[in-house]
Amino acid sequence: MAFSTPGLRRSRALAVLPAVVLLGTAALAGCADPGASAAGNPSGGAQTTAARNGVVYNTSPDQQRIRAEKDPALAAKVPALISKDGKLTVATTAGSIPLSFHATDDKTPIGSELDIAQLVADKLGLELDVQVTSWENWPLKTQSGDFEAVFSNVGVNKDRVKLFDFASYRAAYMGFEAKKSATYNIKGADDISGLKVSVGSGTNQEKILLAWNEDLEAKGKAPATLQYYSSDADTILALSSGRTDLNIAPYPSTVYRENTRDDLKVVGKVNAGWPSETLVAATTLRGNGLAPVISEALNSAIKDGSYGKVLERWGLSEEALPESKTVTDENFAATQSAATPSGKAS
DSSP, rough: OOOOOOOOOOOTOOOOOOHHHHHHEEEEEESSSSGGGGGTTTTTTEEEEOOOTTTTEEEEOOOOOOOOOOOHHTTTTHHHHHHHTSEEEEEEEEOOOTTTTETEEEEEEHHHHHHHHHHHHHHTOOEEEEEEHHHHHHHHHHTTTTTTOOOOOOOOOOGGGGEEEEEEEEOOEEEOOOEEOOOBBBBBBBGGTTOOEEEOOOSSHHHHHHHHHHHHHHHHHHOOEEEOOOHHHHHHHHHTSSSSSSEEEEEEHHHHHHHHHHSSSEEEETTTTTOOOEEEEEEETSSSSSSHHHHHHHHHHHTTTTTHHHHTTTGGGGGGSOOOOEOOOTTTTHHHHHHHOOOOOO
């Protein structure tokens, strides 16, 4: 999403980006920035992690993914330019547990995003070809044709629909996390007044905080101090050591840490499209005809139960959707009122 007025201030920010960056690539690629929340990656550690929410996370290269059967009718609908090599080339950033991250071998991309992409590829009778890319590069590489679809916690917004089509598959939330001893209950701008909040630069969560700070300043209240760290590990270290009060990151990642660490907890949740609602979606080049087919494949997976099993496997059942919908520039406005998950939202 594009940022608002150039005069919007970053209170005591530790990094400043040129306006052209904020209004360009960041508007396309910065909705969730999984790379800003990958701390806790178990690479090099145990092959499974038993969490307090009852989920046993398999972090090994051997994923034994839930698979789906080919649907010949759907396979016939795949655009010829995409189906001709027999592959579905999917981009992911591999930067956020449990969404998309590297397995314990430090090279195999795994996570819920790839599991859902696998279901789609199976339904369409294509081999899944996963390509790991940086968060800021997926828009240009999708436009150039290097990637046929992006499965990496990408949220639908008014800027992206100008260039891409979408097939929704999960709710989109951001979580606020803090030390276990904290008493914060973050529901809106007033609740972050005067606090130090870590956030990824150029991301949608940063956009939310900047808007909240603008609101606080208009009320004569102290804005939050936004803090920027060079890596996700540094971000979580700062949070656990008390150098920052809060971190805002994709909600599934904050829930993962709450359930696999003893020192952090989730203290708030906000829709990633605040003040509107949005959804996470498979992202394809605008007008190439692939998004509607992916939506059909997802709906087939929802119907046969494989979709639900994937989300349950990664502890994401709360973010399940009852139906995948194709979102384009033409129908974007109409879909906003329907951006509601089947699970309970806070």
